[in-house]
Amino acid sequence: MPELPEVETTVLDLRKKVLNRTFLDVWTDFPKMIKLPNSFEQFKREIKGEKIEKIWRRGKNILFDFSGDKTLLIHQKLTGHLLLGYWILDNGYWRPKNPGLLGERINTYIHLLFTLDNGKMLVLSDLRKFAKVELLDKKTLEKELISLGPEPLEKGFTFERFKECLSEKKGRIKQVLMDQKVIAGIGNIYSDEILWQAKIHPFKETKQLRDEEIKKIYDTMREILPKAIGVGGESISDFRRISGEKGGFDSLRKVYRREGEKCSRCGTIIKRLKLDGRSAHFCPMCQV
DNA sequence: TGCAGTGTTGCTTC
DNA sequence: CGAAGCAACACTGC
Numbered sequence: 001m002p003e004l005p006e007v008e009t010t011v012l013d014l015r016k017k018v019l020n021r022t023f024l025d026v027w028t029d030f031p032k033m034i035k036l037p038n039s040f041e042q043f044k045r046e047i048k049g050e051k052i053e054k055i056w057r058r059g060k061n062i063l064f065d066f067s068g069d070k071t072l073l074i075h076q077k078l079t080g081h082l083l084l085g086y087w088i089l090d091n092g093y094w095r096p097k098n099p100g101l102l103g104e105r106i107n108t109y110i111h112l113l114f115t116l117d118n119g120k121m122l123v124l125s126d127l128r129k130f131a132k133v134e135l136l137d138k139k140t141l142e143k144e145l146i147s148l149g150p151e152p153l154e155k156g157f158t159f160e161r162f163k164e165c166l167s168e169k170k171g172r173i174k175q176v177l178m179d180q181k182v183i184a185g186i187g188n189i190y191s192d193e194i195l196w197q198a199k200i201h202p203f204k205e206t207k208q209l210r211d212e213e214i215k216k217i218y219d220t221m222r223e224i225l226p227k228a229i230g231v232g233g234e235s236i237s238d239f240r241r242i243s244g245e246k247g248g249f250d251s252l253r254k255v256y257r258r259e260g261e262k263c264s265r266c267g268t269i270i271k272r273l274k275l276d277g278r279s280a281h282f283c284p285m286c287q288v
Numbered sequence: 289t290g291c292a293g294t295g296t297t298g299c300t301t302c
Numbered sequence: 303c304g305a306a307g308c309a310a311c312a313c314t315g316c
Contacts, residue, residue, distance in 0.1 A: 001295055032310095060296080077296050079312085109312095128311045130296070171305090180297080188295060237295095277307085278295065 001237045002076050003060060004152070004185030005228035006247065010082055011057045012229075013242045017084055022051045022117040029092070030111040033126070036134040043135055047072065047114075059148045059184030069137045073144070077130035081106050083123050084242040087113065094123065106238065122242075149183040152221055162218045166206050173209065173217070174202035175276050186221075189234055189256045192281045194220050196255045201287045202280040203273070227252065255281040 002010065026047055031040035050072075054065035062082070064072040074082065086097035087110065094110045112124040112133060124131060136144065149165060150157050165183055169176045176182055177191040186194070195202050198220040200213055209217075233239055233247030236257055240246060254264055259272035259281060268285035 075297080077310095078294080126311095127313075128294095130310060132297085178296095279293090 001078050001187060001189065002080070002233070002239055003187035003190050004057075005190070005225055005249070006233035006239045007057050007060050007062060007076070007185070008229045009233040009241060009247060011055055011062060014055045014062070014082070014084075017242065018052055018116060018120075018122060019055060020052060021120075022049060023047050023114050024049075024117055025115040027089075027113045027115075028111060030129060033111055033124075033129060033131060034133045034135075036136060036140075046070065046135055058145050058151070059180055060187070061145070063141075071136050071138065071141050073132070073134045073136060073141065074124065075132040076124075076126070077128075077132065079109075079127040079238065080131035081125040081238070081240055082242055083125060083240065083244060084120055085123075085244070086119075087121050087123060106240065106244075127238075147181055149179070149181050152183050152185060153225055159215055159218045162221075163211070163214055166209070166214060170207055171205070172203050172275060173200060173206050174280050176206050177217075177221075178278075185225075188278055189236070189253075190224065190228070192256045193252075193254060194224055196282060196287060197224060199286050199288065202275060202282050204288075224252075255283065257281065 026044050028034065028040060034040055034043050037043055037046065050066040050070060052064050053067055056063050060075060062074045076082065087094035088097055094113060096107055106125045109125045109127045110123045111126055111129065114122040116122060150161065166176060169179060169182050174191050174195060177186050177194065178188065192202070194217060198216040200217060228234065228249050231248035231252065232241055234249040234253065235246040236250060236253060255270050258270045261270050262268070263270055263283035263286060266283065266286045268283050270281060271284050272279050272281050
């Protein structure tokens, strides 16, 4: 379940390793994963020989720009993993040359594999097959990304702008923070973590928030997300860096999946409640 | 055993 | 128009 910090970690890793590499070939056992162009054969024809000139992120989307007018978009959704290394085709599925860090949960579910011009392979493993892959021209890409809210870490994203974003949306603060149209990149883990640190109850109506509370959420968001990027993302779920390594956010994780444990701030038992079909983890004492 | 839970997005329905 | 519900999928845990 990669959110902004995990996707950013992946992008930073990819930049170091595959920038200026060229795609030589592509394999899949699940063509449905590729939404555009309409056939895998066409996707293959179009991506072969393309050189990766830029790697960037928008919300939870990973983007590879090629020369000319093409961009490869990958959204990992719940269980997608982008990994770089060497694999060998064996009996219809790919085995890692060096099994090392990866468990069966990742190794067994490789559904897309790119061969690069340095011999390395970039694979997309995805247990639940929710991931989305598209090869788009700039116009279509722009149309796809237009519905996303602003990037929370961008320099120009001021407190005033954040306040405006929240004011346009009614509902509970956790829900609103996770709404990609309001602000891009925050999911279940980081909404819980941000609200715990800001001492705001996840069920609090956005309209009821005072200015200083919104400021607290804004400051916390701009602190936690970079901190999570700095340690390479979270590790409670199956997220892995492209090397297979886990992220280091675990020791910083205060509430997410900590139901029944003591709040590190006040000692109260952390609660988990359903909110819009999702789990919200919070401290019932210090989050108001 | 079977069924709810997991968590993201986008489509359908009201 | 908006919100809510559900499907896409597969495995875990009760």
